Amino acid sequence: MSNFKKAIFVLNQFGLDISEKEYQEIEENQKAKGLKKYGHTLEECPKEKYNWKEMAIEEIVDFIQYVNKMKS
Numbered sequence: 001m002s003n004f005k006k007a008i009f010v011l012n013q014f015g016l017d018i019s020e021k022e023y024q025e026i027e028e029n030q031k032a033k034g035l036k037k038y039g040h041t042l043e044e045c046p047k048e049k050y051n052w053k054e055m056a057i058e059e060i061v062d063f064i065q066y067v068n069k070m071k072s
Contacts, residue, residue, distance in 0.1 A: 003027070014067050 001009075004023045011018055018026075035041055 016067070 004020050007018065007023055031041055038045070
């Protein structure tokens with residue numbers, strides 16, 4: 001399953017819609033932001049440098065807070 005399809009699945013669970021073009025633009029912007037902030041892309045980052053599971057969970061927690069704020 002592509003990243004876009006995964007995103008659509010998750011976003012639909014929260015009643016959010018996004019086009020593939022919007023997703024691609026946001027993905028590119030996020031990659032550029034990461035490159036500027038860290039000096040490398042996520043793909044170039046060594047797997048052992050971070051606790052990726054913890055970071056993923058933190059991002060999900062943030063996502064849920066953002067959605068709740070948007071809907072309040």
